[in-house]
Amino acid sequence: MPQDLTTPPTPPRRRKHKNRRGLLLPVCCAALLFLIVIFQPWNWGRSDNGESEPDPDGVTEEPEPQVTPEIPDWVTVNLLPVNEYSRPGLPLERVNGVVVHYVGNPNTTAEQNRSYFESLAETGETSASSNFIIGMDGEIIMCVPIDEVAYCSGERNFDTISIECCHPDDTGEFTDETMDSLTRLLKWLIDSYGLQEQDIIRHYDVSGKECPRYFVQHPEEWEEFRHSLFE
Secondary structure, X not given: OOOOOOOOOOOOOOOOOOOOHHHHHHHHHHHHHHHHHHHOHHHOOEOOOOOEOOOOOOOOOOOOOOOOXXXXXXXXXXXXXXXXXXXXXXXXXXXXXXXXXXXXXOOOOHHHHHHHHHHHHHHOOOOOOOOEEEOOOOOEEEOOOOOEOOOOOHHHOOOEEEEEXXXXXXXXXXXXXXXXXXXXXXXXXXXXXXXXXXXEEEHHHHHOOOOOHXXXXXXXXXXXXXXHOOO
C-alpha cells in the first residue's frame, strides 16, 4: 500500500544502552597492569644480576670456539696453493678427531706425495690431499693448514685433521721413524684440541677402506698403539 504522505513515519525505537565506554578504559588499564606485574617480560631469561640464565628446558649450550695452535718447529710447513682439487680453502667446522692414513704408494717420499697433491690443481683428475704427510725418515710436512678442510677422509673432512704416512712396501707397515713422528704429532694434536682415545681413528673406521692397510689387517696393534698415546 502506498505510504500516506500526510502522516509522518514513526521513527524507529532506540534501545537504551548503559554507558559502557566509561568502564572500558579502567578495565583495560587494570588488565595491562596485571600482565606487567605477573610476567615482567623484560626479565625473561635473566637472573637478578641481569645475566642470562641457562635454558630451563635443558638445551645444551654451544661449545667454546677452538683456538688454532701454533705449528711446532719440528713440522715443515709447505702449503699447497688454494685450488678446488686439493686445497679448497674451506674452514674446518671444528676439530673433533684425527684420521690416520697410508699413502698407498710404496717407497715414495713425503715430498713426492705432496707434489702429487699439488699437481691435481692442474690435472683435475681427482680431489685428494692431507693436512700432514709423514715420510719414511720421519719428516713431517704440513701441506694444508689445520684449520682448513683437506680432501682425505670423506664425510669426516669437515671435522677432522688428516695424516698420511709413507711406507716402504705393500704391507703398509710404517718404519720406526714414521711411527715415532706419528706418535709425536698425534700427542701434540691430542693436547692441543683436548681429544680422547676414541677421537683417533683410521680411514677404515670412516669408510671401510683398507687404510692404513697394516693397522686394518692388525687391529690389535692399532688398539695398542692408540692406547699408548694416552698413557
